[in-house]
Amino acid sequence: MIRAGVAIVDITPPPGLAMSGFAARTLSAKGAHDALTARAVVVGDTAVVVADVIGIDAATSARIRQRCVLPAENVVVAALHNHGGPVSMAGRLSIAADPTYSERLEDACIAAIDKAAAARRPATVTVGQGSDPGIARNRRHPGGPVDTSLPLLRIRAADGGVIAVVTAYACHPVVLAADNLLWTADYPHFVRRALEEAYPGAVALFMTGCVGDANTGHSAHASISLAENPDRSFTAAERIGRKIAEAALGAAEQPVSNAVSARNDTVSLTFERREAEAPEILEKRWRNDASTAEPARKSLLGYWADWAREIAPTQPEPLAARVTVLDWGGVPIVSLPGEIFAETALTIRTSLGADKPAFVIGFADDNPGYIPPANEFQFGGYEIDEAHRYYGMAATFAPGSAETLAACAIRLASETSGGRGAA
Template identity: 30%
Template structure:
C-alpha cells in the first residue's frame, strides 16, 4: 500500500457571507485562524486508487464536488465512487451556496493538494487505535441521549518510520463559536490538527464523526437558531477543546505499532429515503407570517424574556417549515450518498448528512468498532438524520430534518451493508 498526504490553506477573502447560522448578521470581518483542506490518498498493489479530502467548510457543496472530482480523476485517476469530499462542519467558514470566484479558487487549491498527495505517495505501514475524551461533546436533545466519547486515530508512516499522516475522528458539532462570530475559524478541529502536526509531523486530518445530536457543552440549538449565544462559546474554549483532542490523539498515536497492509478499497452508493409529509406551501407561508407577526408583537410589548424567546423560536420553526414546504422537490424521495474507503486497517465511512450518535454506534458495532469510523457531512448533506424515537420527542433536529421517522435506521443498515463489502484487511 502506498499512502500520500498534503495540506493547503483555503481561507477566502474577507467580506464573504459565512455559513452555518441563519441568525448571523453580516459577512466575514476578519480571520482568526486559517482554513485548510487536508488530503489522504492511497494506492493498492493492483492500482486501486482512493482519496479523502477534509476541508474546513460547513460542507463541500455539490457544485464544488463536481469541479474537484473531475480534476482528481484526470490528475490522479481516482474515480468518484472512491473519493470522499467532506467538510469538518465548522460554522465559521465561507458560504458557497452560489457560484463565485472564491469557490473556484478553493476548488483549484483542493485539487492541487490531491495532485501533490498523489505525486508524493510512498510505501507505508498503518495502525488504528482508540482513545476516549470527556468534557467536550454533550448530547443536546431535550431528553438527553447517548454520547460517543471515542477518538479514533489512524497512523500512517513510511517504511523508514517517518510520519505521513494522522487521521482523527470524533463526533461533535464544531460549533464552539456561535452566530455572533464574524471571523473565519476552523474551530476546535483546526486547533487539534495544528497541534497534532506540531507534535508528530506529517499531515493531520480531522474527520467529524456522527454529531447530529451532539455539540460542545450541549447548548440549545434553538438558541443558536435565533441568535442567543452562551457566554462560554469563545475562541478560548475552541482552543481548549482542540488541545484536549490533540493530546488524546498524540497519546494513542505514540502507542500504535504500524504494520504493512495491502488493503486499498472503496465503494459508494445512493440510498433513496422517504421525505416527510409537509403542509401546503401557501398555508405554511401564511403560518410563518403569522408567527413572525406574533413574535414582533410580543417583543414590542416588552414581555418577559422567556415569552419573547419562545415566540421568536416558534416563528423560526414556522419559517423553517415554510421553506421545506416550498421546496420544488418536496414530493420526491431524498437521495443520500454513502461511501466506504479502506486505508489498510482503517475503514472510513462517509454519509452526506448529520447522523445521530446512536445510529453511528449501531453502524460501528455491526462492522467493527475498533477499526471503523464514520464521517458526517461527507459528499454534501441532506440535513439531519435522526433516530426514529427523536421524532416523537420533537425539537430542533427532527423539525429541521426532511425525512420520515425510521429512515435514519434504514440508512444505517444500508451503510452497514456497504461496509461489510470491504475485503479483509
C-alpha cells in the same frame, strides 16, 4: 508497503463574505482567526479530502470526484462543518453562495487530492483508539448517547517520519457562537495544531463524526443569540481541541495490512412534512412575529417566512444519498451524508466490532441537513421540526432514512472487509 501522500490547500476567504451556520448571524466576516484549508490524504488509489466549510453539496462533490486524478468511486469529499466558514452550498442554508468562492473551493479540493496523489510514497500505517476525552454531550437528551470513539491513524514514510495523522471525533464544531465574525475551523483547528506539534512536519486531518445531536452541551436553540458567552470563545475552543488531541495521542499503535479498498452505493431517501398548517398561514404568522422579535429571532423568522413562501409549496423529490466505505489496511472509513445522530453511528460501530478502531463520519459527499433515527421523531425539536427550513429543504427526511443509510454502510463494510475492491 502502502503508498500514501498528503496535501493542504488554503481556502481562507477574504473579509466581507457572508458566513454560514447561524441564522442569527447577519453580518459578514471581518477577518480570520485561523486559516481555512482543504486537506487530503491519499492511501493507495483512495482519498479523503476535508474542507473547512459547513457543507459541500452533492453536485459539487461529484464534480470534485470526477475532476481529480483518482477514480471517482474511490474518493470521499467531506466538510468539517465548522460554523465559522463561508457559505459553501448552492441553495442551502438560506444565503446565496458567492460563485467566485464556490469555484475556488471546488478547485482547491481537487488540487489537494491531486497534490496528495502526486506526493505518494511508500508508507506504513498504524491505528489505535484514543481514550474518551469527555467533551461531547447529547444536546437533545441529557445523558443520552454520544459516539465517544477517537481513532487515530499515523502514516509514516519509509524513513520513519510521520507524514500524516488522521483522527475523527463526534462533537459539533460550534464552540464559537453566532457572535463570532472571524473565519475559523473552530475546535478542530486546535486539534490539528496540537497533533502537528506532536509530529513536526506532519499534516493532521480531522474528520467530523456523527454530530447531529452532539455538541459541548448547549441546545441548538441556544445558538439563536448574538450574546457573547465565555464558554463559547476561542479560549474554550483551544482548551477543548487540545484535550481531544491529547486523548487521541494516547492511542496505542497497531500495524495495518497493505490492502486498500473502496465500495460505495446510492440509496433513495424520502421526505415527510412535519408542518400541519398551510404555507401561507405559516408565512403570515412568522412575518407578524418577526415584526416585534429581537434581532436574532427576527432573522430566523425571516428565513422561515421565506421558506414558507418559496419552498414549502413544492413537492420534494427523493434524495439520492451516497454512502462510501474505504478500507485502509483493515481500518474502515464509513462516510455518510448530512447531520447523522449518535445512535446511527453506534449501530454501525456495533456491526463493525465495538472495540475495532474505525471512522464513522458525517457531511460526506453532501450535506442536506439532519437525518434523525426513527425513534427521535416522537421528541420533535429543532433537528426534527425546524432545521429543514433553514437548510432550504421542503420537508424533513422521513423516519427510516437513517436506518437505510446505516444498513447500506454495514453492507458495504462487510464487502470491503479484508481489503477487497479497488487496490
